[in-house]
Amino acid sequence: MPKLVILDRDGVINYDSDEYIKSPCEWKAIPGSLEAISRLNQAGYRVVVASNQSGLGRGLFTLDELHQIHQKMYKELSEMGGTIEAIFFCPHSPNEDCQCRKPRPGLFYDIAKRLGIALMNVWAVGDSLRDLQAARAAGAKPILVRTGKGLRTLSGNMAGFEDVPVYDDLAAVVDNFLE
Template sequence: MPLVILDRDGVINQDSDAFVKSPEEWLPIPGSIEAIAKLCQAGFQVAIATNQSGIARGYFTVETLTAMHKKMEQLIGQAGGKIIAITYCPHGPEDNCDCRKPKPGLIYQLAKQLQFNPQETWVVGDSLRDLQAAETAGCKPALVTTGKGQNTLKKLPELSYDVPVYKDLAEFTETLLKQDQSK
């Protein structure tokens, strides 16, 4: 079954420079929940790989992150979709871990857990580090212009590879499903 890996903040939910610190602050981007449900209903599996340095910075706890993810999964479930796995990096930028994007550790964790083919797997993000992690892991990167995506667009010339750009997760999903149907 094909897999799509999503970044969370800025792709599924509204991002904040002050961090999303509670389930109340976790607000879906219009159309993102439905897009995930459509992917699932079309036979795709959906997983999440997300940096969550707010834990290391003391802005929220692992328990609060779990509550945010529970809210997200409930909304997706109500729409007819399912997240099969969530990996997150709790470390700060200076911790030099292997899991913080742009390093591919979160994607490698998912690969070990889910046994997918990276060359057939999309990674959708709104930041340059999402795209870099996807490329390093051998996946297909895609950029959405929600969240930090507009700023990331300006950095695309730095990349040595082409990245398709979409308005949001809904547009990515519609395009992917049209391509999938034409096979």
């Protein structure tokens, strides 16, 4: 079984915003999330991020600004003794009909190809139905957290995903995962 966990970014690692996270000062870690990633690393797990970043395609922020946001995340995570091996993101707006924008599984296929692994037993943590759909379509095992859009997701149509494990946040996922 590959020791890999795939995380969505906004709503799982950091607070989400309907106005998008457009700059490093808007990026704020959800309490316990960075520590949870560090604990996964210490247990021998590789961690990667798969994230829709349509703010790029919408012109709300630049690629340089996105890199600055990720640098802040890497820096804060390294202070906790953790690391994210890679960040895979879809830069397209919803109307571009790409294969990488979740709920399509393109980002997950890209992760599998670049890391040379099958996703069959890989957990993928997200806060939205499209995260769950993309993970399952790629053969990964979806997990839903209540942070971010998670509560909204739970109150919506979860048809076909009733069996997905649900946790309060990433720290609770990792608590259960490492038991």
